[in-house]
């Protein structure tokens with residue numbers, strides 16, 4: 001496909017986005033439904049052009065045609081990839097993120113803003129014991145080198161060009177495509193074989209599959225979400241991954257819980273404003289609003305309050321959000337600690353930390369940003 005036809009197709013997707021479809025959804029829908037784009041390389045080039053446009057949105061001239069703006073964004077990306085210092089810190093602060101952000105974060109490090117302008121990398125998580133097989137089959141896998149968090153041996157950066165979804169290893173459930181920060185949430189939970197856990201906002205089961213693998217498929221994992229569509233996807237994924245030790249039930253997030261079971265551990269991977277995903281999904285920088293931050297912080301606290309009574313004495317509650325706003329991270333964690341004297345903050349020792357809460361920064365991990373906090377029910 002020629003460069004101009006990539007730009008034309010990317011411009012078509014920008015029109016869909018302007019009409020109200022989020023960029024990742026517009027790309028997924030048009031590139032999987034349109035028979036013209038069967039080659040993975042074409043799909044990748046169009047996606048890259050669209051995401052690059054939103055990454056450099058505030059450097060572009062609105063009066064230019066969409067094609068011209070896309071080409072300018074790709075040129076800026078090229079320049080930045082060669083020399084990150086070619087973009088001044090003041091320009092990053094003024095243009096890489098929306099103006100409201102500063103008031104919502106304790107700190108907006110330049111290193112993070114610079115990371116936001118890089119193209120994201122692809123992380124995979126192998127099942128325990130299949131590390132050598134998967135990396136030998138896929139070939140271009142680099143182990144996560146994260147001395148600070150005691151790197152899991154199952155985390156790898158994939159640097160090849162193969163469409164991983166079509167590989168026999170993926171189809172056979174030998175590995176999952178999962179961001180490194182999300183993998184660290186599973187390790188923060190650190191469930192043991194034979195325990196009983198609840199993944200309360202399980203969604204499509206990215207973290208549930210990991211918890212089950214850490215439990216060696218032994219014990220019981222309750223999974224719930226308010227979206228039945230997502231739970232249905234989770235079940236498909238579990239079948240592919242040969243995950244059997246789970247029980248799924250809908251939960252709206254209210255006081256009526258899906259079960260009266262008391263748990264050794266609960267993971268609440270709560271809905272959030274997603275600021276930590278702005279490198280991978282730059283369009284979200286321009287759609288998120290400060291009102292989302294505050295509304296979601298209230299939802300997160302409510303969900304934590306509702307699950308807290310389901311812990312056994314000594315049981316652990318792990319809270320995770322892929323965002324970096326003060327209200328949704330330390331704001332929620334501090335309010336929850338103050339309201340629950342029956343719980344105590346618990347160190348994240350499986351992540352090599354004495355702290356009971358951690359911010360995982362994209363510039364440290366080359367992955368999404370994440371906040372994790374943990375508590376233990378007093379005996």
Ligand SMILES: C[S@@+](CC[C@H](N)C(=O)[O-])C[C@H]1O[C@@H](n2cnc3c(N)ncnc32)[C@H](O)[C@@H]1O
Nearest residue numbers: 201202203205206207226227252253269270271
């Ligand atoms: C961050 S996502 C979960 C991602 C998932 N844990 C994973 O690793 O793939 C948050 C989930 O919370 C669910 N959710 C949103 N509001 C909820 C509520 N009030 N009660 C229960 N689940 C809710 C959403 O449907 C979404 O699947």
